[in-house]
Structures are given as C-alpha cells and as structure tokens.
Amino acid sequence: MSEVKELYQELIVEHSKKPRNFGKLAGANHTATGYNPLCGDKVTVYLTLEGDRVRDIRWEGSGCAISTASASLMTERSKDKPRAETDALFEIFHKLVTGGSLSEQEAGQLGKLAVFSGVKEFPVRVKCATLAWHTLRAALKGEKAVTTD
Amino acid sequence: MTTTETTSVAARPATAKSAGFDAERIRQDFPALRQIINGKPLIYLDNAATTQKPQAVLDALRKFYETECANVHRGLHWMSEEATRDYEGSREKVRQFLGAADTKEIVFVRGTTEAINLVAQSFGRPRFRAGDEILITAMEHHSNIVPWQMLCEQTGAVLRVAPINDDGELLLDEFERLLTERTRLAAVSHISNALGTVNPVARLIEMAHSRKVPVLLDGAQAAPHMPVNVQELDCDFYAFSGHKLYGPTGIGVLYGKAQWLEEMPPYQGGGDMINYVTFEKTTYNALPYKFEAGTPHIAGVIGLGAAVDYLNQIGLERAGAYENELLGYATERVRRIPGVRIIGTAREKAGVLSFEIEGIHPHDVGTILDREGVAVRAGHHCAMPVMDRFGVPATTRASFSFYNTPGEVDALVAGIEKVKEVFG
Numbered sequence: 001m002s003e004v005k006e007l008y009q010e011l012i013v014e015h016s017k018k019p020r021n022f023g024k025l026a027g028a029n030h031t032a033t034g035y036n037p038l039c040g041d042k043v044t045v046y047l048t049l050e051g052d053r054v055r056d057i058r059w060e061g062s063g064c065a066i067s068t069a070s071a072s073l074m075t076e077r078s079k080d081k082p083r084a085e086t087d088a089l090f091e092i093f094h095k096l097v098t099g100g101s102l103s104e105q106e107a108g109q110l111g112k113l114a115v116f117s118g119v120k121e122f123p124v125r126v127k128c129a130t131l132a133w134h135t136l137r138a139a140l141k142g143e144k145a146v147t148t149d
Numbered sequence: 150m151t152t153t154e155t156t157s158v159a160a161r162p163a164t165a166k167s168a169g170f171d172a173e174r175i176r177q178d179f180p181a182l183r184q185i186i187n188g189k190p191l192i193y194l195d196n197a198a199t200t201q202k203p204q205a206v207l208d209a210l211r212k213f214y215e216t217e218c219a220n221v222h223r224g225l226h227w228m229s230e231e232a233t234r235d236y237e238g239s240r241e242k243v244r245q246f247l248g249a250a251d252t253k254e255i256v257f258v259r260g261t262t263e264a265i266n267l268v269a270q271s272f273g274r275p276r277f278r279a280g281d282e283i284l285i286t287a288m289e290h291h292s293n294i295v296p297w298q299m300l301c302e303q304t305g306a307v308l309r310v311a312p313i314n315d316d317g318e319l320l321l322d323e324f325e326r327l328l329t330e331r332t333r334l335a336a337v338s339h340i341s342n343a344l345g346t347v348n349p350v351a352r353l354i355e356m357a358h359s360r361k362v363p364v365l366l367d368g369a370q371a372a373p374h375m376p377v378n379v380q381e382l383d384c385d386f387y388a389f390s391g392h393k394l395y396g397p398t399g400i401g402v403l404y405g406k407a408q409w410l411e412e413m414p415p416y417q418g419g420g421d422m423i424n425y426v427t428f429e430k431t432t433y434n435a436l437p438y439k440f441e442a443g444t445p446h447i448a449g450v451i452g453l454g455a456a457v458d459y460l461n462q463i464g465l466e467r468a469g470a471y472e473n474e475l476l477g478y479a480t481e482r483v484r485r486i487p488g489v490r491i492i493g494t495a496r497e498k499a500g501v502l503s504f505e506i507e508g509i510h511p512h513d514v515g516t517i518l519d520r521e522g523v524a525v526r527a528g529h530h531c532a533m534p535v536m537d538r539f540g541v542p543a544t545t546r547a548s549f550s551f552y553n554t555p556g557e558v559d560a561l562v563a564g565i566e567k568v569k570e571v572f573g
Binding site: 003004005007008013017038039040041062063064065066068122124125128 | 508509510511512513516517520527528529533542543567571572573
C-alpha cells in the first residue's frame with residue numbers, strides 16, 4: 001500500500017472531499033474548460049485578471065480525487081498572484097508529477113503542492129493532476145477549451 | 150434488486166470446481182495468468198475488454214509464422230496451400246461455432262466494430278433513404294451507435310433508441326412500439342458490455358421480423374459466454390471479436406444471411422475480392438471473398454480457429470454455467486459492502502459486474518485495485534449514454550471468465566475494502 005498511500009496523501013483526500021473555491025465566479029473576465037477525453041474528467045476555471053494579476057479564481061467540474069484535489073489546490077495557490085508566478089509554478093509542478101529533477105529552490109516553491117509527488121509513480125494519472133493547470137493556462141491565454149490530448 | 154442467478158447462489162462456491170468445472174486446471178492453459186504484478190499474483194477481471202489467450206492459440210500463431218507463413222488463395226506452392234487450408238478450416242470452425250448454414254456467410258473482419266461498419270455502409274447506405282429509421286437500444290456500446298449516426302448523416306435516416314429501466318433491462322413494449330413501417334434495421338447488443346444485461350434477442354428478432362425489419366446482433370460480449378446459433382435465432386447479422394473470445398486481436402467475424410450478403414456491394418476494393426479486373430470494369434468475387442479485400446489477417450484467422458477449438462474442448466455451456474455462478478457469488482459479496490451500488494441489476498445477466506462506491510471516483514478505485522494486483526476497468530466502457538442514463542460519469546467494472554475463481558472474487562472484495570480505507 002505504500003505507493004497508494006504516497007499517492008493519496010491525507011491532504012489530497014481531504015481536498016477531494018471538500019474542494020476549495022468551488023463554483024462559478026461572478027464577474028470573471030477569463031474562463032476555460034479542460035477535458036480529459038480518456039477518463040471524462042472536466043474542469044472549468046473562472047478568473048478575474050486585473051492587469052497581470054489573478055485577482056480571484058474559482059472552478060467547477062467533476063473527476064477523480066487527484067484531479068479534484070489538484071484543481072482545489074491550484075486555485076488556492078494562484079489566487080491574488082501575478083500570472084508570471086503561476087506560469088512558473090506550473091512548470092515546477094509538471095516536473096514534480098512526471099518525475100523530473102527539481103532544484104532545491106524549485107522544490108521550495110512547491111509548498112502544499114508537494115503532496116502530489118506520489119503521482120510520478122502512476123504515469124496514467126499525470127493528466128489527472130495537470131488538467132486544472134492546463135485549463136488555468138488556457139484561461140489566461142484566452143482559449144475557451146483545452147483537452148489533455 | 151437481485152438477479153435470478155444470484156438468489157440461488159448466495160454462498161461462496163466451495164472451490165473453483167463448481168458446476169462440474171475445474172477453473173484451477175483451466176488456468177494452467179493461460180500463461181499470462183501466471184504473472185506476478187506489483188508483487189502480487191495477477192487477478193485479471195477485465196475480460197469484457199479482452200481475454201487472455203490459451204497456450205493452444207499461442208501455439209497456432211507460432212506454427213503459422215514458423216512453418217506456413219504464406220499468402221492465401223494465390224500461391225501454387227506448398228506453404229500457401231497449407232495456409233489456405235488452415236485459413237478456410239477456421240472459417241468452417243466458425244461456421245459450426247455460430248451454427249450458420251454455409252461458410253460463405255462467415256466474413257472475416259478486424260472485429261465487431263468493423264463488422265457493424267461494414268453492415269452500415271454496405272447494407273444500409275445504398276438502401277436507406279431520408280426519414281428511414283434505424284432502431285438501437287439505450288445500452289449500446291459506441292460501436293453500435295456511431296456507425297449508425299454516420300449512416301444517418303449520409304442518408305438522412307433517423308436513429309431511434311429504445312429505452313431501458315433502472316435495472317438496465319430493455320423495455321420490450323417500447324422496443325416494439327418503436328418498430329414502425331419506417332424502421333429499416335434493428336441493431337441490438339446480445340449482452341451489454343457496461344451492464345451485463347442479456348437481452349431477450351429471440352423475442353426481439355421475432356418482433357422485428359413480424360414487421361419485416363432485419364436484425365443485427367452485436368455479439369461481442371455474448372459469443373464468449375454462451376453458445377450462439379444464428380439459424381435458431383434467425384438473426385440477419387451477427388458480429389463478434391476474436392480477442393474477447395480467447396483469440397488474437399485484430400480479427401473478428403461478421404455473419405450475414407447469404408441473401409443479404411449477395412445483395413450487398415463490396416465494403417472495400419482490392420485484391421482477393423475480384424473475379425476479373427480491367428480498367429473499364431471489374432467483376433467481384435463470390436461470397437465471402439467479396440468482403441475480404443486485400444491480404445487478410447491470416448494468422449489471426451488461424452488463431453481464432455484454435456480459440457474456437459479450445460472453447461469446444463472445454464464446453465462453452467459448462468463454462469458459461471460456471472461463470473454465472475461466479476458472477477452470482479461476486480454480486481452477493483459486492484452488494485453487501487456498505488456504500489456500494491451495483492449498476493446493472495437485470496434478471497438475466499452474464500459476465501459483468503459494474504458498480505460505484507459512494508463518494509469515490511472509479512479511477513481512484515481502479516488505481517488502488519491495480520496496486521492490489523486486481524485488474525478491472527474503470528471508465529465509461531465506451532458506453533457514455535449508459536453512464537448518463539444511470540447518472541454516473543463512470544463505473545468500476547469487474548468482468549469474469551471461466552478461468553476466474555471464487556478466491557479472486559474475495560481478493561476483489563478485499564481490494565474494495567482497501568479503497569474505502571484509503572478514503573476513510
């Protein structure tokens with residue numbers, strides 16, 4: 001069970017059961033929907049971009065524990081942050097879940113997101129972990145829809 | 150909510166020897182089942198997706214490639230004669246397996262999907278007109294939905310869908326009501342891949358034929374679980390896949406009544422399907438070769454023949470009875486787990502146990518079971534409308550073969566308990 005416990009860490013299970021920032025965002029000026037055709041997971045991200053800052057962000061959708069927890073923690077982390085910071089964080093997060101090597105500085109930036117370290121042992125679940133981030137990026141770029149394919 | 154099979158077999162079958170069937174011995178015939186996965190013996194419960202192959206099938210493939218690899222129906226040399234003899238020998242085996250009247254009614258294709266596409270394009274496209282109707286059911290696999298939707302786009306025909314009840318059973322009155330003077334074809338799964346429902350196909354065919362509507366049966370799930378006799382059923386078309394029948398991937402069968410196949414134009418053009426070719430005109434070969442353009446999957450056909458021999462040897466009726474007993478046992482065990490809902494509770498079921506665990510997504514269930522060595526399918530099972538009907542995005546599906554044992558069912562149940570523990 002060790003790999004399974006590593007994947008489904010307490011924080012992930014907790015966020016999957018009680019996702020934060022869940023629901024539509026009134027007055028959002030950027031939105032995108034991400035879809036994983038392989039498993040049917042769906043994430044819609046709503047955000048208010050003020051200049052280069054993500055002032056507010058919410059999401060809704062359905063999916064497995066990994067994709068739900070990832071969307072929840074992604075919104076928590078990118079709220080009221082410059083978009084450049086969010087972009088950079090996605091790069092680090094992607095390395096984390098695909099088993100890339102992280103510098104000490106990069107690892108330090110992950111914070112709570114480090115709970116997704118177990119994903120790298122489950123290659124088919126990488127898309128679950130990154131769906132919300134791909135969708136966020138699409139929303140920031142002004143794209144309406146994105147798939148993980 | 151129980152099925153007729155389950156009520157009689159609530160208790161665990163004493164051993165893997167049940168219904169006069171020795172699953173432990175049968176398992177020895179399947180090399181893949183000896184593997185250790187994630188440190189645990191493989192428990193393969195994804196048989197509705199594909200089945201493992203017995204040694205006899207692997208040997209037949211090897212023999213073909215080692216000693217008689219040649220093209221069929223053309224060479225004048227020894228190896229080509231051997232290959233042709235075995236290839237056509239397999240056609241005769243399949244004819245007997247399906248109870249068809251003639252080998253010319255047995256067309257080799259890539260699988261069930263290609264068989265249905267062939268019927269849609271070759272039977273439907275030339276004769277269906279705008280406003281004609283094609284009747285399917287709400288429990289179809291995408292392969293028995295999408296080819297008809299494509300045909301509808303091409304011809305202006307309309308797709309009608311007969312509904313199912315909350316147990317996953319076809320509503321026969323509705324099916325009958327939807328058979329109108331406009332219906333040109335009914336296409337129905339013999340057994341549902343997502344729910345396990347066994348449809349009363351003889352009855353459906355009777356209803357359809359009384360209105361002169363031909364019937365195609367999608368037999369992908371049924372052919373591996375029960376004896377099928379196309380003449381007794383009187384179906385017009387029957388499709389199945391070799392790889393779900395313990396045979397190789399990439400090979401399948403379309404049975405069609407000769408009268409229809411004779412009328413139908415070729416599906417693809419190329420070698421082997423012609424009699425005579427000039428640049429002005431080509432005359433087509435006789436049945437079934439008219440529908441087998443190009444070099445066929447010779448090894449696949451020979452492997453499928455070996456799979457049919459294997460099933461004849463173990464006895465599909467006995468094997469099916471054992472599988473029903475095992476499904477009954479699994480159903481009883483799984484439905485007693487708090488928070489588990491079984492999706493598909495038809496009175497007549499075979500092979501498939503689809504379920505959801507409250508508050509836990511099937512992909513998480515699938516991942517955790519995999520680490521316990523239990524291989525199941527988690528997803529929409531290529532039947533998204535079925536998922537919509539039951540209000541779930543996906544299900545976890547355990548599907549059984551005669552080589553599975555009660556002990557493996559127990560491991561599945563223990564795995565589900567582990568899943569619940571992780572999500573505490």
